[in-house]
């Protein structure tokens with residue numbers, strides 16, 4: 624993923640996949656502060672919701688039908704959730720990017 628400020632490679636996939644780095648990062652080349660752009664944030668939220676829904680669906684179905692949820696059913700649901708998370712993660716990595724965090728000093732001064 625490239626840095627929008629200097630155009631150099633800002634982060635490796637290994638570092639980026641540690642989730643939190645994808646949202647707040649300091650460019651290795653120019654040391655400017657970066658945050659995830661809207662696409663990364665959007666896919667992260669979608670992935671989180673999809674994981675939750677797909678992972679909890681077997682439990683919900685079990686409760687609705689008043690029966691015990693089988694282990695295989697649970698594993699399948701969680702696997703689907705993880706699969707959706709991975710797919711959305713790839714979309715975020717290939718199409719998403721960073722934006723520069725600008726610290727506006729004037730804004731702080733106006734408060735006083």
Ligand SMILES: [Zn+2]
Pocket residue numbers: 626627628629630631633650651652653654655
């Ligand atoms: Zn940079």
